[in-house]
Amino acid sequence: MTIIFSLFLLSLLVVTALAMIRTTNLFVAAMLMSIFSLLMAANFFILDAADVALTEAAVGAGVTTVIFLSALRLTSQHERGPLASRRWIAKIVVVVTTMLLLYGTFDKPRLGDPNAPVHLYVAPYYLENTEALMGFPNVVTAVLSSFRGYDTLGEVFVVFIAAVGVMFILDARQGKGPEYEMPEAGLKHHLIPRAVGALLIPFMLLFGLYVQFHGEYGPGGGFQAGAIIATAFILYALLEGEKTALNAFSRNAQMVLIVCGSSLYGAVGVICMLKGGTFLDYSVLLDDPVAGRQAGIIIIELGVGMAVCGALLSIFHAFAARRPMVANR
Amino acid sequence: MDIEQHLPILQVIVPLLFAPLIVLLQPRGLAWMATVAVCGLSFAIAVNLAMLVHGGQVLEYNLGGWQPPFGIALRVDALSALLLLIVTGAATVAALGCRESFNQQIEAHRQPLFFAAWLLLLAGLVGMVATADAFNIFVFMEISSLAGYILIAGGPDRRALLAVFKYLIMGTIGATFYLIGVGMVYMMTGTLNLDDMSRLIPGIADKTPIVFAAAFITIGLCLKAAMFPLHVWLPNAYTHAPHGVTVFMAACGTKVAIYVLVRFSFMVFQKGDLHHGLEFSMFLMPLGLLSIVVASAVAMFEGRLKRMLAFSSVAQMGYIFLGVSLLTNAGLTASFTHMFNHALAKGALFLSVACLSMRFWDLRIDQLAGAAKTMPLTCAAFLVGGLSLIGVPGTAGFISKWLLIQALMAEGELGLLMVGIVLISSLMAVVYIWRTIEVLYFKQPLKDPAATVVLAEAPILMLSVTLVTAFANILFGLLPDLPISLAAMAADILAGADQ
Amino acid sequence: MSVADLTGYFNHVVFAILLMLGFYAVIAKGNLIKKLVGLSIFQSAVFLMYISMNKVDGGTAPILQKNVVDQIYSNPLPQVLILTAIVVGVATLSLGLAIVVRIHERYGSIEERELLDAD
Numbered sequence A: 001m002t003i004i005f006s007l008f009l010l011s012l013l014v015v016t017a018l019a020m021i022r023t024t025n026l027f028v029a030a031m032l033m034s035i036f037s038l039l040m041a042a043n044f045f046i047l048d049a050a051d052v053a054l055t056e057a058a059v060g061a062g063v064t065t066v067i068f069l070s071a072l073r074l075t076s077q078h079e080r081g082p083l084a085s086r087r088w089i090a091k092i093v094v095v096v097t098t099m100l101l102l103y104g105t106f107d108k109p110r111l112g113d114p115n116a117p118v119h120l121y122v123a124p125y126y127l128e129n130t131e132a133l134m135g136f137p138n139v140v141t142a143v144l145s146s147f148r149g150y151d152t153l154g155e156v157f158v159v160f161i162a163a164v165g166v167m168f169i170l171d172a173r174q175g176k177g178p179e180y181e182m183p184e185a186g187l188k189h190h191l192i193p194r195a196v197g198a199l200l201i202p203f204m205l206l207f208g209l210y211v212q213f214h215g216e217y218g219p220g221g222g223f224q225a226g227a228i229i230a231t232a233f234i235l236y237a238l239l240e241g242e243k244t245a246l247n248a249f250s251r252n253a254q255m256v257l258i259v260c261g262s263s264l265y266g267a268v269g270v271i272c273m274l275k276g277g278t279f280l281d282y283s284v285l286l287d288d289p290v291a292g293r294q295a296g297i298i299i300i301e302l303g304v305g306m307a308v309c310g311a312l313l314s315i316f317h318a319f320a321a322r323r324p325m326v327a328n329r
Numbered sequence B: 001m002d003i004e005q006h007l008p009i010l011q012v013i014v015p016l017l018f019a020p021l022i023v024l025l026q027p028r029g030l031a032w033m034a035t036v037a038v039c040g041l042s043f044a045i046a047v048n049l050a051m052l053v054h055g056g057q058v059l060e061y062n063l064g065g066w067q068p069p070f071g072i073a074l075r076v077d078a079l080s081a082l083l084l085l086i087v088t089g090a091a092t093v094a095a096l097g098c099r100e101s102f103n104q105q106i107e108a109h110r111q112p113l114f115f116a117a118w119l120l121l122l123a124g125l126v127g128m129v130a131t132a133d134a135f136n137i138f139v140f141m142e143i144s145s146l147a148g149y150i151l152i153a154g155g156p157d158r159r160a161l162l163a164v165f166k167y168l169i170m171g172t173i174g175a176t177f178y179l180i181g182v183g184m185v186y187m188m189t190g191t192l193n194l195d196d197m198s199r200l201i202p203g204i205a206d207k208t209p210i211v212f213a214a215a216f217i218t219i220g221l222c223l224k225a226a227m228f229p230l231h232v233w234l235p236n237a238y239t240h241a242p243h244g245v246t247v248f249m250a251a252c253g254t255k256v257a258i259y260v261l262v263r264f265s266f267m268v269f270q271k272g273d274l275h276h277g278l279e280f281s282m283f284l285m286p287l288g289l290l291s292i293v294v295a296s297a298v299a300m301f302e303g304r305l306k307r308m309l310a311f312s313s314v315a316q317m318g319y320i321f322l323g324v325s326l327l328t329n330a331g332l333t334a335s336f337t338h339m340f341n342h343a344l345a346k347g348a349l350f351l352s353v354a355c356l357s358m359r360f361w362d363l364r365i366d367q368l369a370g371a372a373k374t375m376p377l378t379c380a381a382f383l384v385g386g387l388s389l390i391g392v393p394g395t396a397g398f399i400s401k402w403l404l405i406q407a408l409m410a411e412g413e414l415g416l417l418m419v420g421i422v423l424i425s426s427l428m429a430v431v432y433i434w435r436t437i438e439v440l441y442f443k444q445p446l447k448d449p450a451a452t453v454v455l456a457e458a459p460i461l462m463l464s465v466t467l468v469t470a471f472a473n474i475l476f477g478l479l480p481d482l483p484i485s486l487a488a489m490a491a492d493i494l495a496g497a498d499q
Numbered sequence C: 001m002s003v004a005d006l007t008g009y010f011n012h013v014v015f016a017i018l019l020m021l022g023f024y025a026v027i028a029k030g031n032l033i034k035k036l037v038g039l040s041i042f043q044s045a046v047f048l049m050y051i052s053m054n055k056v057d058g059g060t061a062p063i064l065q066k067n068v069v070d071q072i073y074s075n076p077l078p079q080v081l082i083l084t085a086i087v088v089g090v091a092t093l094s095l096g097l098a099i100v101v102r103i104h105e106r107y108g109s110i111e112e113r114e115l116l117d118a119d
Helices: A002-022 A026-046 A050-074 A084-104 A123-134 A139-147 A149-170 A191-213 A222-240 A242-248 A251-274 A289-320 B003-023 B030-054 B078-097 B099-105 B108-130 B134-153 B159-189 B194-204 B208-224 B234-240 B243-272 B274-301 B305-325 B329-357 B376-390 B396-409 B413-442 B460-478 B481-498 C003-028 C032-054 C077-107 C112-118
Strands: B059-062 B073-076
Touching (some): A002 A026, A002 C003, A002 C032, A026 C032, A050 A139, A050 A289, A050 C032, A050 C077, A084 B208, A123 A139, A139 A149, A139 A289, A139 C077, A149 A289, A149 B108, A149 B134, A149 C077, A191 A222, A191 A289, A222 A242, A242 A289, A251 A289, A251 B003, A289 C077, B003 B030, B003 B059, B003 B073, B003 B078, B003 B108, B030 B059, B030 B108, B030 B481, B073 B108, B078 B108, B078 B243, B078 B329, B078 B460, B099 B108, B099 B243, B099 B329, B099 B460, B108 B134, B108 B243, B134 B159, B134 B243, B134 C077, B159 B208, B159 B234, B159 C032, B194 B243, B208 B243, B208 B274, B234 B243, B243 B274, B243 B329, B243 B481, B274 B305, B274 B413, B305 B396, B329 B376, B329 B396, B329 B460, B376 B396, B376 B413, B376 B460, B396 B413, C077 C112
Antiparallel strands (some): B059 B073
16 A cells, blocks of 8 residues: 555655756746655655655745745846757757666665665664663664764754855845845735634744754754754744844844854864863763764754854845846846 | 864865855955965974874874764775875965966956855865775865856856866766675675674675666776766866866866775775776776877867866876776886876966966967967966976986886887877877977967057066976986875785785 | 565665756756756655665664663664755755855846856
């Protein structure tokens, strides 16, 4: 039964992708992107990747769509046709490469093969030792924040650099200048969205906090929590207008959140070094190595959550608070 | 805490962790000062590492206290030490030497964000070089690429935006290809650690996913390294970037991608399958030769100074690819030495371009007529950099070209043909450098000096850094022992892995 | 080809198709936003490839269950890698969008052909 369902979902993915490419209305493409991400998340869930599914749903289907739409508002809604000359070359290249790629799948292990090399080496170590070394059951969190914590540090800085980049390119750090003179907007005069939103936001925040602090025991962690909390603030901004939202949670506060979050992560690593371990070796933080690792992981996950939440919010506001400007050609 | 033991990680986290703090330094000039200090500290660490490695050590560092392959490990050997020197040196020199140019091109209130991106570019590049984990390379590759896009987008001309968009698309495709390749190797071996991969791969090297992985990784990294014909993003990106960014990126940006390619190819794929070495060579050699010839030819007819030098960079990458594709000890030594020497030459050239830009707002070559009359020292630095690029004896560029020619001579008749091509392209370099020198030194200044702001030398700080870099070209041309010995050690490591 | 083959390799096939659909959009479309859409399909395809690796027959998500013996768990490592890659994808997309917005402001167009004509 699951197999039929997963074949169905995968086929839907291909159909959605085709529709995304064919449509000339960019607004439609943005909505299809959201659907694509949701389908992808469902697929991940079927493939036993609960943490990834949660992230893809929160980040891919949620925040990205809003950012995409607010960017579309600043550009144009319609695509005016492709470069005709390149279309045929592109089609030929793509068909040939697809054939090659399909040929390349022949020696791959089949889906779910328990004897595939990935299941026999490295991964069993994580599954067998997480309980004893970390004292909590979510192996994904253990690998993410400890075994491969250095990757995750890099990931936090990827988020940080995205926020820095968007603010630099759009000159949105202070939100001054003619681009950012915003009239009070939002859905203030629409009773139903406001009422429903006011009901939803507290639950979103609560769920975000739950995902943040329950990440060691169930699916979730800093990334997902940061994205969910950011979504709650974004919803608030959509309902009440940018001005109110930015008064409640200013650009500077968001920047401080990003800086504190990423520095917190780095600081934990440096403290580990000062206490005689290697960088990010949390076991030296407390006398008991297992407790030390747990403490370290809780703190760095908090840092991740802060950085992700602040970064997504500031990226959103950089686009959403901007006024459409027409070029002086 | 024993500092020496922690040096490999300090190399990465010093620029990485200071980047968020830079954002908070709003007052004018403070962000720049902090950036220079952090870059200088990184350079000091790199020098220390190079000395340790030169003494015969290979430094390893297990992050989080986990043994690889369960955790991520860093590994600094001769090759990485050489690259670390180039990258941190370029970052320091470019940051120190382009202060006035930054102030001219980047508004003061945007500078803290700009310098945060600068440090993250540095952190990303050193992170890629220092790590021994295939996926970790991807993470730091993305940090460096994203930072690079931001820095280039800081260029004042609107064409910078188009250039950076193209770079973003091609760079992301390159990085994703790399990720696909790593995924396929992981699928067949179950590990992400490079040493571990090279241990496991001999049994399965002929499986199609491994062959595909080699193809994806090679193409992805060639895209990042701007090898002909995948170089199309580079000339415009370098031309329209802020001048300081061009100095930094031209000196080291693409070389790190070549470093990763060489690592992967020699230490993983060629270990399992002798055919792979041959395929690698057959793929890179013709494209390397084409890069040399085509890009040099384009440079001869390019009217804009920065664009001309950017095409020359593509050609110089061709020399590096050519040396690597020989698969011999001598070829690798020549390539790695050339990485170092090319960074010196291009650094000096682009620094003098930044100096020229302080006085001439239009950097088309014919607009610079007679610049040597008002800016003699800047033009002298340009001249030295140009000579080094051509490979005149007494400059650093000569050393690596000589090594390359020797390595090619050992290849028999085909090698002689390639020596011919190298010599012809050196002549082409003479042509395009001479074209500029002629304008700078022997043309009368334009009658209408609207293009000129003040007829004077560049600001003193910029000028002195430029002169020091130019001097380094001569210094390492006369005393080339350090880069050559590091390069030879690196070649031994890789060629040893070849057998 | 048996049914088991079809289901066992269908993920790889969809990976290949999605990858190339995205790639097609990137190279053939003239609209800059459409290129970014293509780029994100292209990246998503890779996520699918990695996540397909982690499945084990009869397995469940790698969250250890107490008092359950002989439970098979799927592989946690590809999931961790893809968590990182998803974030990279979002970062690239938002930077790309910021650049497109600036291009639109300074050129008044986001169609490749018109942009090339403008300079």
